[in-house]
Amino acid sequence: MDIKTKLISAAESLFDRHGFTATGMDRLTQAAGMSSRTLYKHAGSKHSLIASVLTERDRRFLRRTDVNSVNELFKALEDWVRVEGCRGCLFLRAYGETGGDVPEIAEVMAAHKAGVWSKIQEIIALETNGRGDEQLAEQILILFEGATATAIYRGADAVITARHCAVRLVKQASS
Amino acid sequence: MDIKTKLISAAESLFDRHGFTATGMDRLTQAAGMSSRTLYKHAGSKHSLIASVLTERDRRFLRRTDVNSVNELFKALEDWVRVEGCRGCLFLRAYGETGGDVPEIAEVMAAHKAGVWSKIQEIIALETNGRGDEQLAEQILILFEGATATAIYRGADAVITARHCAVRLVKQASS
DNA sequence: TCCAATGTAAAACGATCATTTTACATAGTC
DNA sequence: GACTATGTAAAATGATCGTTTTACATTGGA
Known part of the structure; x- marks a missing residue:
């Protein structure tokens, strides 16, 4: 699976399950199985990730x-x-x-x-x-x-x- | 106005306007016009304040x-x-x-x-x-x-x- | 073969989080 | 006049926030 797809998919699950603000970037990187550097390269920011x-x-x-x-x-x-x-x-x-x-x-x-x-x-x-x-x-x-x-x-x-x-x-x- | 009423009223406005998680206790104490000590004496915790x-x-x-x-x-x-x-x-x-x-x-x-x-x-x-x-x-x-x-x-x-x-x-x- | 791109791991950033604590002021009550 | 309750102001707590950075590994094309 494409890396951005994997990120967005993992993020959607966590946001839906726990809420947007309550979901931290640490949990996001862990669930998506990537470093925070890669996450920010693809997502830009948390707000932008939410929008994506x-x-x-x-x-x-x-x-x-x-x-x-x-x-x-x-x-x-x-x-x-x-x-x-x-x-x-x-x-x-x-x-x-x-x-x-x-x-x-x-x-x-x-x-x-x-x-x-x-x-x-x-x-x-x-x-x-x-x-x-x-x-x-x-x-x-x-x-x-x-x-x-x-x-x-x-x-x-x-x-x-x-x-x-x-x-x-x-x-x-x-x- | 009663102090707990004032707290709950201010909290309701902020929670409604900005969301629960995004509203910090600092902004809460400031809006309610009281110290954090007083807030915690009356509310117990943030979760309990939300419930109230x-x-x-x-x-x-x-x-x-x-x-x-x-x-x-x-x-x-x-x-x-x-x-x-x-x-x-x-x-x-x-x-x-x-x-x-x-x-x-x-x-x-x-x-x-x-x-x-x-x-x-x-x-x-x-x-x-x-x-x-x-x-x-x-x-x-x-x-x-x-x-x-x-x-x-x-x-x-x-x-x-x-x-x-x-x-x-x-x-x-x-x- | 060298270069640029793309990834990881992990530390550091300053800010802010919810909560507790310390020190002090002002009441009303026995 | 001492005691208790109730408040403020402000610092300290340790954790976590979103984000950036440093250092290094892997890989695919020129």
Whole structure:
């Protein structure tokens, strides 16, 4: 495995499991199996490493949610939660831990959310033949965020409930 | 103002604005206007201070959401978000930043979520005359969490959208 | 074969971390 | 008027923070 891939992968696990600020560079180098010199050559800084982790996660997330219906969208989320764990949205967590004060991080978060938003808009337009409006799309977005957050303490079943709800809303808008 | 109240109030602001781990005790003592000795006499430890902040916030939150309909519930949330700011659920943030590894904090989070959950169940039972089931209550919970999360990057309007959606779901279940 | 690149290991950097301690001031109470 | 409680100010604690540096090994192409 490529050395930068290994670094970002190890960092993502630790950040997700223990939090961004609480994860020190020592633990990072140890988990990634490299010296701190190599880490800094590839990552630049901790903030930049966090941004890289999020950028990579965004790519993976979009790939995994490349679907054409709300039903599939929430099934993809359920799958994500079961495979990757449910500790909440890592983008919002990074944003919160840094107070929104680190531009690199705030921008990746915003870009990710913009991506999710336009994916949902695209699906709604597709499924309702243009009958669904912006309001419906935002309701689906809220259910999506809500499922992610609720899954933290109620498990993946929350995503199933969210899916049923979302599918019903779209069906009502289409008829 | 009572000295412990002042401490907890100052701590809540800093934790919410900058994150828990990123907020040092120096900044805490300075903001609370007291020596570190006094702080530790009252708070015990940082973890314990975080738990106290959350416990106090839970009390305030429950007081502000002591309503009898989903419409009022989401109006209360909208008000909360407009007054207190929308940086996400502080309980989930604390839980995430500590990796769920600090029992004091994990327990307050769980207690808070249990409180919200039973409040929603209570309202649903009231509004649907017992026709609403557990599934509906969980949908409302997900909308509630979703509104809180979405408000971080889309503002308080997300809560209005969530309210409209929630009210409609309850109305459909009642008829 | 020499050079540049890329890696490791480990020490050093000054800053900051959470927490404790030492020394002292100001109250209210018996 | 001594005692206890409660506060401040400030230094000290040892650990850990993110980051840089020094010294050295390996390797692949010119």
